[in-house]
Amino acid sequence: MDRRQFLKLGVTGGALLTMSAWMSKGTFWGTGTHLARRGNYQYQFLTEADHEVVSALIPAILAGTAAARDKELAEEVVRGVDIAASHFRPAIQKEIRQLFTVLTLPATRVLACGVWSGWSQADPARVEGFLASWRNSRMALLRSGYDALQQLTVASWYGNPKSWSGLGYEGPPPLANA
Amino acid sequence: MIEDVITQGLASGWSVQDGSELDRDLEMEADVVIVGTGAGGGLSAEVLTRAGLNVVLVEEGPLKHLPDFKMEERFAYPDLYQDSASRKTKDKAINILQGRCVGGGTTVNWTSSFATPDETLNHWGRVHEVEGFSPEDMAPWFEKVKARLNIHKWPVPPNPNNEALRRGAERLGWSFDFMHRNVKGCANLGYCGMGCPINAKQSMLVTTIPAALDGGARLYTRMRAVRLTHRAGRVTELVCQALDGRGVFTTGRTMRIKARAFVLAGGAIGSPALLMRSKAPDPHDLVGKRTFLHPVTASTALFAEPIRPFSGAPQSVFSDQFLWPEGVDGPMGYKLEVPPLHPILSSTVLDHLGEDHHRLMKDFAHMQAMLSLCRDGFHPESQGGRVVLRADGSPELDYPFTDYVRDGFRRSLLSMVELQFAAGATSVWPAHRQARSYSQWKAARAAVAELPMDPQMVRLFSAHVMGGCPMGREARHSVVTSEGMHHHLENLAVIDGSVFPTSIGTNPQVSIYGMAMKNATALAARLTAAG
Structure with a gap:
């Protein structure tokens, strides 16, 4: 995000979030008819649109890991994000829903994320640029938005035993008499 | 069974x-x-x-x-x-x-x-x-x-994660001791x-x-x-x-x-x-009102030798060198300990993006971490936080930063980084969004002195809610x-x-x-x- 966009965001950020809070009301978890589904897995929190966002974030947030290269592993990461989000208390689910509304509505996606195309066509460098701009933003709200996206994604991947061989971690020790 | x-x-x-x-x-x-x-x-x-x-x-x-x-x-x-x-x-x-x-x-x-x-x-x-x-x-x-x-x-020798705290403190002439634990038949799993x-x-x-x-x-x-x-x-x-x-x-x-x-x-x-x-x-x-957190600052370091911070009793050594720096109600004191590291915990503490994050995680088994429990509530400028109710009746804690606590966060980061270098770390990352990994204490000290102690900049944790x-x-x-x-x-x-x-x-x-x-x-x- 360049400086001009950044300033613009500073002025409109609050209004954007208010707007997205209002717009997210109708899609709040529990009422959604368009939750994602992959194979036998019925998503509990993420909609199809959210699924597209998280899938687009994975190559940036998890760059260098197997999940960034392998579609099936990436799907497991998205699923882990869904499981985590659906275990939060309702008030937190609402906040995560607002965040995803900002990311999925075209207007706010362009303005707040600087991503012009849809997420599935987004250039990975552009996605990384958006994450970096939120990470280092002067607005505490955007910094915390980065934290939410980064933490949900890395927690999902590194909680998966398939990530452990890349860490020099062999997993929990066997219990002798278990 | x-x-x-x-x-x-x-x-x-x-x-x-x-x-x-x-x-x-x-x-x-x-x-x-x-x-x-x-x-x-x-x-x-x-x-x-x-x-x-x-x-x-x-x-x-x-x-x-x-x-x-x-x-x-x-x-x-x-x-x-x-x-x-x-x-x-x-x-x-x-x-x-x-x-x-x-x-x-x-x-x-x-x-x-x-x-x-x-x-x-x-x-x-x-x-x-x-x-x-x-x-x-x-x-x-x-x-x-x-x-x-x-x-x-706890009679068992500390794991390398805790041993680094002991060694660093000893080399710097700081006080340290071994912990008591409430365990019976503990297998030192971690x-x-x-x-x-x-x-x-x-x-x-x-x-x-x-x-x-x-x-x-x-x-x-x-x-x-x-x-x-x-x-x-x-x-x-x-x-x-x-x-x-x-x-x-x-x-x-x-x-x-x-x-x-x-x-x-x-x-x-x-x-x-x-x-x-x-x-x-x-x-x-x-x-x-006056709800306290022992806000925790953290610093992670890499060592040439394996640390395996996920294995062994999580906490077994501590240092109270800086707990009561000028009496009970002087500048904010802090207790030095180490946290155990497991994959999710570490990966969420490291707030780096993409390749930077991956590079650090690859060295997970060589990672050592320190934490400081900052002692809040003993000074007029440390009033802690306030529990408020959301619209649905669920609670959340509003915890504002004051200059007093910011000062404590900065000093605690400096102490941890200094200790990790003294213990033999090859690089240290003080948990702060604008910090880099430093390979020398002098460079790290100069950098930490300038870091803004603002929300989501300094990485903060709490495991103790009181008041x-x-x-x-x-x-x-x-x-x-x-x-x-x-x-x-x-x-x-x-x-x-x-x-x-x-x-x-x-x-x-x-x-x-x-x-x-x-x-x-x-x-x-x-x-x-x-x-």
Whole structure:
């Protein structure tokens, strides 16, 4: 995000979030008819649109890991994000829903994320640029938005035993008499 | 198979009901209702049951025990912690690790056992009008707790993660010592934070709660205490709502309990919130104020040799070199310890993006981490946070930064980085969004001096929530008496970390046990005398 966009965001950020809070009301978890589904897995929190966002974030947030290269592993990461989000208390689910509304509505996606195309066509460098701009933003709200996206994604991947061989971690020790 | 006291107890006919499975509303009576089963509630349950009282325990979390403890974060966090171990302050600046299960924080803590420091107890007596909590008054209670929970100095050599703290402190001439732990038959595995898989940790889950259930206490899990009904200075009833199997949504089933006495032990966010929802008298506007966190700063380092920070007793060494820098009410002091590192915990502490994150994680087995427990609440510019209710009645903690705490965060980061280099680290990353990994102490020192100590910039954590219902003599300055009895509702006690008028200055579990044993014993005496 360049400086001009950044300033613009500073002025409109609050209004954007208010707007997205209002717009997210109708899609709040529990009422959604368009939750994602992959194979036998019925998503509990993420909609199809959210699924597209998280899938687009994975190559940036998890760059260098197997999940960034392998579609099936990436799907497991998205699923882990869904499981985590659906275990939060309702008030937190609402906040995560607002965040995803900002990311999925075209207007706010362009303005707040600087991503012009849809997420599935987004250039990975552009996605990384958006994450970096939120990470280092002067607005505490955007910094915390980065934290939410980064933490949900890395927690999902590194909680998966398939990530452990890349860490020099062999997993929990066997219990002798278990 | 390892013998599991919970499995055996359930088979023997304990009265335990999972609220998520309720198919009707419940109404009941008891001598005492205890809200919460952590350090305060668990300890109180045993004391009150042994006194012959009929006790009901209400727990928002699930009953998870040995067969559920898989040593994997992805299962343990949603099962055992508030908000899957990612509860945050209102502005999201501080990540709070707080238990939500039978046994509460004691089921998931790292077993570090310290009595309340004399400095803290004396400060309470002097400044906060707390009576009966002098070091001499408390010594016999801490002795009893020690015996009950097998607290002893851990005799096993520290793991490399803790050894780095010892070595660094020694080289710098800083004080250090080895920890006491509440374990029996500990196998030095390192997974205390996910529920002990061999029942070695002497948590409430395997000690006092089984004792209470053996004595006839009744336990209701996945049951949220919503409000207390009160009339003419007495609490008459507790109203609860059952939660679904995940503990997310209410099912619509309710439970109402009438009792002679009510004990709040829902922790320092939950207990003030219940009082607020209940509109309990609070004429001096004290409830939920002065809530403390021991805000934790952190620093991670890489070493040439393997550290394997996931293996071995999580915490076994500490340094109090900077805990009381200029007395109890001078600049903010901090206690130096190490955290265990597991994949999810580490990957979320490291807030780097993409390749930078991956590079650090690849060296996970060589990673060493330090933490500083910053001692809040002892100085006028450290008033802690404030519990507020969201529209749906759920609580959150608003914890503002002041220049005083910012100064403490910066000094603590400097101390940890200096120690890690002294211990032989090849690079150190002070947990701050604008910090780099530094390979020399001088460069790191210059950089940390300039870092802004702002929310989401300095990475902050908390595993200790305290205060919000402070005890003391005067109703003008405290919510409960020094014996934990509410100043305005005569049959209501608060027996958990929320009664502390400041933070503790060290890991608080033993402080809660000691206070709980003392105040639950007093409550039991009053109730049995009244017949």
